Amino acid sequence: MSSFSDQLLVLVMLINFLVLGSSRMAISIRAVAVQGVALGLLPGIIHSVSWHILLISAGIIVAKGVLIPSLLTGAVRKAEIRREIEPFIGYIATLLLGAVLTALAFLFSQKLPLHPAHRGLLFVPAAIATLLTGFLVLTTRRKAITQVIGYLILENGIFIFGLLLTEAMPVMVEAGALLDLLVGIFVMGIIINHISREFSSIDTSRLTALKE
Amino acid sequence: MLYGLVLIPLVGALVTWLLPDDHRRPIVLPVCGALHLALTAAVLVNTPPPSHAGWIFLDPIGKLILLVASVLFMVCAVYSVGYLGYRRERRNRVLCMGLLVCLSAMTLAALAQHLGLLWVAIETTTLTMAPLIYFNRNARSIEATWKYMLICSVGIALALLGLYFLAYSTIVAGGEATLLLPSLIGQARHLSPAWLNAAFVFLLVGFGTKMGLAPLHTWKPDAYGEAPGLVGALLAGGLVNCAFLGIMRIYQICMAAGHPRFFQDTLVMMGLVSMATAAVFVVRQADFKRMLAYSSVEHVGILAVALGLGKGALFGALLHMINNGLTKGVLFLSCGNIHRSYGSKSCDVVKGALSRLPWSGGLFLAGFIAITGSPPFAPFISEFTIVTNAFGEGHYLVGAAFLLFLAVIFIGMASTVLPMVMGVEPEALEPTDYRDRLLTVAPPLLLMGVVLLLGLWLPAPFRQLLHDAAGLLEVRP
Amino acid sequence: MTDILIHLLLTILMPPLLLGVIGKTKAAFAGRVGAPYLQPYYDILRLLRKGSVFSETTTWLFRAGPVITLAAVAVASLLIPLGNHPAPVSFAGDMILFAYLFGLSRFFTMAAALDTGSSFEGMGAAREATFSCLAEPTLFFALIVLARLSGSLSLSSMLTHSSAATWFSDGAAMLLLVGALFTVVLVENCRIPFDDPNTHLELTMIHEVMVLDHSGPAFGYILYGAALKLFVLLTFFIQVALPLRAGNDLLDWLVFVCSMLVMAVIIGVVESVMARLRLIRIPQLLVAACILAAFAMLLILR
Numbered sequence: 001m002s003s004f005s006d007q008l009l010v011l012v013m014l015i016n017f018l019v020l021g022s023s024r025m026a027i028s029i030r031a032v033a034v035q036g037v038a039l040g041l042l043p044g045i046i047h048s049v050s051w052h053i054l055l056i057s058a059g060i061i062v063a064k065g066v067l068i069p070s071l072l073t074g075a076v077r078k079a080e081i082r083r084e085i086e087p088f089i090g091y092i093a094t095l096l097l098g099a100v101l102t103a104l105a106f107l108f109s110q111k112l113p114l115h116p117a118h119r120g121l122l123f124v125p126a127a128i129a130t131l132l133t134g135f136l137v138l139t140t141r142r143k144a145i146t147q148v149i150g151y152l153i154l155e156n157g158i159f160i161f162g163l164l165l166t167e168a169m170p171v172m173v174e175a176g177a178l179l180d181l182l183v184g185i186f187v188m189g190i191i192i193n194h195i196s197r198e199f200s201s202i203d204t205s206r207l208t209a210l211k212e
Numbered sequence: 213m214l215y216g217l218v219l220i221p222l223v224g225a226l227v228t229w230l231l232p233d234d235h236r237r238p239i240v241l242p243v244c245g246a247l248h249l250a251l252t253a254a255v256l257v258n259t260p261p262p263s264h265a266g267w268i269f270l271d272p273i274g275k276l277i278l279l280v281a282s283v284l285f286m287v288c289a290v291y292s293v294g295y296l297g298y299r300r301e302r303r304n305r306v307l308c309m310g311l312l313v314c315l316s317a318m319t320l321a322a323l324a325q326h327l328g329l330l331w332v333a334i335e336t337t338t339l340t341m342a343p344l345i346y347f348n349r350n351a352r353s354i355e356a357t358w359k360y361m362l363i364c365s366v367g368i369a370l371a372l373l374g375l376y377f378l379a380y381s382t383i384v385a386g387g388e389a390t391l392l393l394p395s396l397i398g399q400a401r402h403l404s405p406a407w408l409n410a411a412f413v414f415l416l417v418g419f420g421t422k423m424g425l426a427p428l429h430t431w432k433p434d435a436y437g438e439a440p441g442l443v444g445a446l447l448a449g450g451l452v453n454c455a456f457l458g459i460m461r462i463y464q465i466c467m468a469a470g471h472p473r474f475f476q477d478t479l480v481m482m483g484l485v486s487m488a489t490a491a492v493f494v495v496r497q498a499d500f501k502r503m504l505a506y507s508s509v510e511h512v513g514i515l516a517v518a519l520g521l522g523k524g525a526l527f528g529a530l531l532h533m534i535n536n537g538l539t540k541g542v543l544f545l546s547c548g549n550i551h552r553s554y555g556s557k558s559c560d561v562v563k564g565a566l567s568r569l570p571w572s573g574g575l576f577l578a579g580f581i582a583i584t585g586s587p588p589f590a591p592f593i594s595e596f597t598i599v600t601n602a603f604g605e606g607h608y609l610v611g612a613a614f615l616l617f618l619a620v621i622f623i624g625m626a627s628t629v630l631p632m633v634m635g636v637e638p639e640a641l642e643p644t645d646y647r648d649r650l651l652t653v654a655p656p657l658l659l660m661g662v663v664l665l666l667g668l669w670l671p672a673p674f675r676q677l678l679h680d681a682a683g684l685l686e687v688r689p
Numbered sequence: 690m691t692d693i694l695i696h697l698l699l700t701i702l703m704p705p706l707l708l709g710v711i712g713k714t715k716a717a718f719a720g721r722v723g724a725p726y727l728q729p730y731y732d733i734l735r736l737l738r739k740g741s742v743f744s745e746t747t748t749w750l751f752r753a754g755p756v757i758t759l760a761a762v763a764v765a766s767l768l769i770p771l772g773n774h775p776a777p778v779s780f781a782g783d784m785i786l787f788a789y790l791f792g793l794s795r796f797f798t799m800a801a802a803l804d805t806g807s808s809f810e811g812m813g814a815a816r817e818a819t820f821s822c823l824a825e826p827t828l829f830f831a832l833i834v835l836a837r838l839s840g841s842l843s844l845s846s847m848l849t850h851s852s853a854a855t856w857f858s859d860g861a862a863m864l865l866l867v868g869a870l871f872t873v874v875l876v877e878n879c880r881i882p883f884d885d886p887n888t889h890l891e892l893t894m895i896h897e898v899m900v901l902d903h904s905g906p907a908f909g910y911i912l913y914g915a916a917l918k919l920f921v922l923l924t925f926f927i928q929v930a931l932p933l934r935a936g937n938d939l940l941d942w943l944v945f946v947c948s949m950l951v952m953a954v955i956i957g958v959v960e961s962v963m964a965r966l967r968l969i970r971i972p973q974l975l976v977a978a979c980i981l982a983a984f985a986m987l988l989i990l991r
Contacts (some may be wrong), residue, residue, distance in 0.1 A: 010988065012863040014981075021977055074921050099980045105986055112406055115383050131373070138366065144358065151365060158373045165379050177372060182337045182738075184365055187342055190356055198351050204230055207355040210434045 005045050008038050009126040013102065016074070016133035019153065020098045021091055023084045028149050029072045034170035035156055036064025050188050056174060060159075063178055068152065068185050075145055075189045079196040086138040094140055098133055115164075123164055130157030144192045144202040148185065155181055213255055214268060214323060218276075220247050221316035221659040237308050238296045241289035245282075245314060248319075252282040256677075258378075265394055267326040272681035276530060277457050280537045283597035283662075284449045285315045287655040291545050292442050294651025298552055299440075306343050314340045314446065321454045325374055327391040327461060331368070334422065334454050340366045341447060345439040362424055363431040371418025371458065374411045375439045378465070383405035391459060400468035408466065412475055415462045416482070422455035423494055424481050426517060428487035429509045433493075436505035437557070441548020444501065448508045448544060449537035457532060463519060464685060472522070479520030479608055486513025486616040495624035498556045500550075503628050504543055507583055510621050511536045515616060518598045519685070523605060526682040528597030534665065535590040538659050539583045545656040546575040550632075552646040559628055563639040571648040573633045581630045582663050584622040590666035591608040691913075693777045701768045703946070705729035707923070707953040710948050714957025727936060729916065736757075736909030744902060746806045754801025759914040761794035766921050770845045772945030773934050779845040782851035787844055788825070794914070795821055802899035809891045813898035815977045816968070820883065822897070823975035824876045828980035834866055834989050835929070848928035855932065856954040867930045869964035872978035874926050876971075877882070878919045881960045883971055893965070923952050 011180035017037045019028045041101060043053050076082070102165055103126035122134045134154030138147050162174070224244035231237045254278065255270060262269035270278065284510045292311070296304050314337050321333035346357040381403040390396065400408075436444050437471065459479075466475040490510035491607040497503035511532070518529030550571035553560045565573030582589035595618065602611035670678075709726040716723020730859035743751065768787050770776045799817055802810035836842055838859065874937050876883045879896035891898050900911050909924065927948050935941050 003858075010865075010984075013984070014865075015798050017977065018986075021973060044958060091973050095973070095976050099983055102984065103987060104303055106991065112383060112410070113404055114957055115380075135366075138362070139551070147362060153363065154366065155369055158369055158376065159378075161373060161376050165376060165383070177332070180332065180339070180368075183339055184335075184361075185254065187339055187363055188365075191342070191346075191354065191361060194346070194354050195358060204358070207358060209352050210355055210359075 006044070008042060009160070012038055012156070013126055013129055015128055016102075016131060016153065017095065017098055019149065022093050023091070025054050025076050025082060025084060025143070025145060027067050028084075028146065029076070030202060032156075033065050033069040033154050034147055035153070036039045036068070037061050039156055039159055039163075039173060040064060042160075046163065059178060060135060063182055064152075064156075067182065068115055070149065071189050072145060078193055079145070079202045081111075081143065081145075084141060084143050086148050087142065089140055094136065100138060101132040101136065102129040105136040118164055123160060127157050127161035130154075132162060133157070141204050142205045144188075144195055144204050147204065148188050149190070151188075152172060152185070213251060214263070214270070214292045215238065215258055216315050217248065217251050217255065217319045218323070219417045220251070221312040221319070222246055225309045225312040225316070228305060230310065232306075234296075234304055237304060238293045241292050241308060241311060242286070245286035245289035248315065249286045251283045252278055257263045257359060260562065262325065266394065267329055268323050269325045270323055270685065271325070271531075272501055272677055273457065273460055273684055274322040274324075275677060276681055278319060279451050280453055280534050281318040281322065282317065282660075284446065284541050285311070287659055288442055288445055289543060291652060291655040295440070295442055295548065297550075298646055298650075302347065304348070306523075307347055308636055309601050310340045310344045310448065311443075314450070317455055321457060325393045327378070327396075328394060330458060330461065331372060331375055333456060333576070334371075335368050336418075336593055337451055337454055338368055338422065341443070342592050344443045345435050346441050347436060353438040354435075356438035359431045360435040365429070367418045367421025368412050368427065369418070370421075372417055373412030373670055374416075374462075377407050377411035377414060378403075378462075381411065393464065393585045397468045400465050401470050403469060405469075405471065412462055412466055412478075416459065416478065417463075418515075419455045419458040419480065421532075423452050423459070424486075424505075424509050426486040426509060426674065427514055429486065429489065429512075432509060433502040433505040436508065437499055437502040439484040441501075441544045441551060443545075444504070444548070445541045445544035448504070448540035452508065453537055454513060455531055456512075459516075460519070460685060467522075467685065474523055479516050480607075481520075483516030483518075483520060484610065484613055484617070486510065486516065487614070487621075489513075490583050491617045491620040491624065494621055495627065496578075496648055497628055498559055500547055500559055500562065500628060500632060501544075501557050503625060504540070504547065507537075507543075507621070507625065508540065510617070511540075511583070513617075514595065514598065514614075517602075517610065519597065521602055521605065521607060521610065522686070524601035525598045528594045530678050530681050531597065531666075531670075532591065533593035534600060535585075535663065538663050538666075539579055539589070539591060542575055542656045542659045542663065543579040543583060544574045545577060545659075547653075549646065549648065549652055553644055554641065555644055559632055561638065561641070562632050564635045567632045567639050568592060569648050571653040571657070575653070577629065577633045578660055579656075582626055582660070582667075585618055588664065588667045589660060590663045591653065591668055593670075649678075690940075694885045696771055696774065696777055697770060697940075698924060699946070700917070703949070704913065705733060705921040707919055709918050710950055710953040711957040711960065713986065714954050715961050718961035719862075722857040730987045731826070733909045733913050736912065737906050741907060743906035744805060747804050747902075751803045751902075752907070753912075754797045754804070755903060755910040755914070757797045758794040759910045759917070760916050761790045761797075762917045762921065765790040769845050769921055769924050770928070771924055771942075773849055773941040774938075775845040775849065778872050779843045781842045783893075784836070784842065784844050784847065787879040788828055788832070791918070794827075795916070798899055798911075801903075805900065807901045809894075809898050810901060812892075813895050815883050816895045817899060818874055818973060820971060823871050823972055823979065827873050827975070827979045828984045829984045830979070831866055831870055831873070831929075834862060834982070834986050837986075837989050849934075851929060851932045852934055853932060857972065859989060862931065863987040865981045865988070867926075869978045869982035870926050870929055872974065873918075874922045876913065876957070876975065877922055879904075880956060882966045882974075885965045888965075920949070923949055929951060931983070953975070961980065 012035050018031045022028055039139055040057050044057045047053050066139045082119055108128060109124035131154055135148050137150030137153060141150065164209045192202055199206055221244050228237050228240050250430040256275055315670050317333045317336035317340065321330055324330040325335060342357055342361050344359055375391060377541060380397060383389045384398065384404050384407060385402045387399055424432045460521050466472060486509050490506045490513065494503055494506040513530055515532060518532060547664050549569060550562060550565050551557055551571050566577060582591055585592050585595045599611055599614060602614060629678055706726065708729040713723050713726060718736045730931045767781050768776050777909055799814040832942055835847045838855060839845055842978045879886060883895065884895040888894055903911055931948050933944050
């Protein structure tokens with residue numbers, strides 16, 4: 001059982017690399033949806049099944065696997081773009097940087113003392129690696145929608161760590177976190193729509209009017 | 213009673229949503245604000261005991277936050293009735309709803325003793341403020357809103373990770389995972405230092421982004437510059453305080469853990485960096501709202517330094533939190549008036565505000581004098597407390613740097629503000645229909661009066677409240 | 690002794706059959722009957738009977754290139770275990786020799802191509818150099834993973850060690866390795882999606898254009914050498930991807946031959962359903978494969 005959760009986390013980390021290397025928005029959005037579904041399955045695997053856990057799993061799969069990707073796909077369609085432009089540091093450099101950050105995540109997680117039940121599992125390295133990947137996508141991409149995808153990956157990384165606490169954290173806070181994520185993405189989608197209307201493009205490197 | 217505090221603004225938001233009339237909608241704001249203020253006063257006098265299994269409790273720090281938020285909102289609500297009268301060209305439903313929901317979220321943050329609930333409340337304030345920054349609906353405000361949304365969302369997400377680390381540290385220590393503040397403070401001594409340090413760093417980065425600590429402040433100049441003055445007042449007064457509340461809560465836990473050096477040094481360092489950044493950028497700002505944003509960065513830095521210094525400076529930090537909120541209210545509201553009158557935010561165009569708008573110009577000048585720390589206004593008292601404590605405890609370098617940055621910022625802001633208010637109006641200026649009316653002048657005037665009053669005399673119950681709150685933040689032996 | 694004999698027989702006789710199977714698979718996808726399975730044998734024998742034409746601008750390098758290439762790959766084939774049986778030659782560290790024998794053959798192919806002085810060959814040599822630079826770290830990461838899993842530095846023990854049990858315990862790492870190694874197999878043997886072996890447009894070629902000027906027996910050596918390289922690398926891949934150990938000697942050989950033919954069919958399928966990638970995308974894909982292998986190494990080394 002624990003090794004199955006490890007395989008899912010490896011899949012999650014592979015999806016990080018897929019998003020880092022792909023230039024097509026549809027692929028990135030679908031990849032993040034698959035990542036969300038994989039993360040939704042994890043609470044059911046690592047904790048004993050109960051109504052609380054099933055509800056959370058279902059909520060996460062629906063929110064991250066269906067709702068948010070459909071919001072993003074709608075935004076992509078309205079903005080009428082399909083491909084990302086070359087990121088600020090190029091695809092190959094982004095991929096290599098992502099690999100270095102993943103290795104650093106593994107190193108860093110060796111330093112943190114873990115609860116005996118969680119030792120040897122991939123949760124902490126996967127969480128930090130996904131967090132750093134999301135941050136990398138957020139900062140190096142130009143299109144606003146890809147930046148939102150980076151934010152989603154960042155949230156997924158934080159969520160992975162939160163899985164270690166599912167038994168302890170009450171439903172309300174998890175539900176609150178999920179709801180905030182949903183509303184945040186919704187608001188971002190609206191803003192992207194306005195950006196595309198105002199500038200006829202969602203290339204955020206054009207948002208340079210405000211500076212010192 | 214506590215339910216009422218949170219629910220009244222929400223009901224008000226519902227009413228503003230349902231009201232179809234743009235002209236009558238702003239009236240809801242002062243009505244809700246007055247009810248909220250009355251309830252706040254009642255709750256401050258008769259504090260209810262902890263409820264909901266300890267999740268909700270109004271401790272002294274929460275009382276201070278609630279007081280400032282409520283007063284600031286009431287004043288801004290009255291102002292908004294007059295201001296929105298001048299902005300009839302825009303629909304104001306989203307603005308009114310957003311303001312009310314934000315008030316509700318700020319109240320919830322003040323009441324929360326469970327850190328997860330606090331996080332949800334602060335995230336809600338982030339989300340509700342985003343559409344308000346976009347009120348002017350032009351290319352620059354969309355850029356400002358995008359930066360604000362992205363940077364603050366990332367910050368809040370990192371703060372969530374910090375909370376997870378904190379909860380995990382309780383599991384590693386062998387206890388039950390909990391995010392209730394009293395239990396965390398009780399267990400703090402046993403928490404694993406590695407996890408606690410990591411949690412502190414992430415929470416500082418997360419809430420620091422919201423507050424505007426450098427180098428995470430990059431969204432501030434754009435957001436404060438493009439938002440209407442009314443929204444800017446709540447951002448600078450209300451949201452900064454909520455984010456500071458988050459930092460104060462984690463500070464309480466860290467101080468109880470028994471090894472405070474790391475935390476205090478980090479806070480002082482970030483505070484000084486913020487003040488330095490503000491000092492560099494506030495000089496020769498072309499846009500006076502952006503200048504106010506950098507002033508906000510400076511004061512956030514002062515709050516961080518004071519928190520990091522600890523002991524006597526904690527009283528100064530809490531007093532400064534109040535003073536900063538109120539004075540920024542004066543500044544933003546009066547500069548909103550100036551913007552309406554001149555039709556521009558640029559310092560090249562705005563000259564001679566004292567002659568064109570005696571009340572607003574005068575308030576802006578007074579606000580500038582107050583915020584840069586001149587007596588007899590209240591910020592002088594709080595900054596003086598902080599500096600004397602710095603030198604008294606032997607942190608000479610910190611105190612000297614503090615004074616140096618204050619001086620540079622004073623000169624920098626003066627070089628922008630004085631030409632704005634003195635001199636003659638440029639002849640090429642088109643006349644606008646803005647006039648200094650009661651509704652747009654009385655609110656900032658009232659706030660200025662309070663700031664002056666606090667500078668001259670601290671009422672005893674208020675002083676007691678500040679001491680109680682500072683006592684919560686001190687290092688436990 | 691019989692093991693070594695069978696190893697030598699299979700290594701000498703089987704490689705062109707793989708090419709024939711690939712050709713038949715592609716023909717089947719295209720709805721044609723296609724060339725007979727033994728066509729590559731006929732081609733090589735025909736070429737060996739022909740005369741050679743050498744350009745005046747070439748030197749000894751041009752004549753030596755095909756010979757050294759074939760020799761290097763032939764020695765590499767002695768190092769690799771087929772199926773469950775150890776290789777004829779094995780010692781600790783022979784995996785480095787294995788990787789660099791391929792390097793040697795590649796170097797001489799490129800040198801012979803540059804020796805002709807033609808710009809087409811030079812272009813092909815430049816592309817080959819870039820792609821193999823990016824593919825080599827992948828191979829080395831894979832070797833590190835296998836060495837760590839088996840605890841030995843000799844190819845024979847490394848590759849015969851992996852079994853179904855390894856897949857259960859380190860499934861994620863093995864899966865990543867399979868993906869990365871398949872990419873290496875395709876790029877080293879100049880298959881789609883990295884290079885189209887059937888194209889006749891010189892500007893799109895990588896490997897074919899390097900050997901454009903060879904004729905007669907030299908071209909026969911090159912053709913056979915390419916087939917042998919495919920055979921060796923597919924063997925390497927099978928040991929990792931399909932570690933079926935039957936225990937019985939004869940059954941092992943049969944299982945090996947069958948898995949090789951299945952892999953040839955798979956390569957034929959890949960060639961039929963995909964198109965060659967744009968040349969600027971190939972480095973990205975190779976870097977991705979390298980990262981997969983590095984990630985597998987990270988997972989194993991924890």
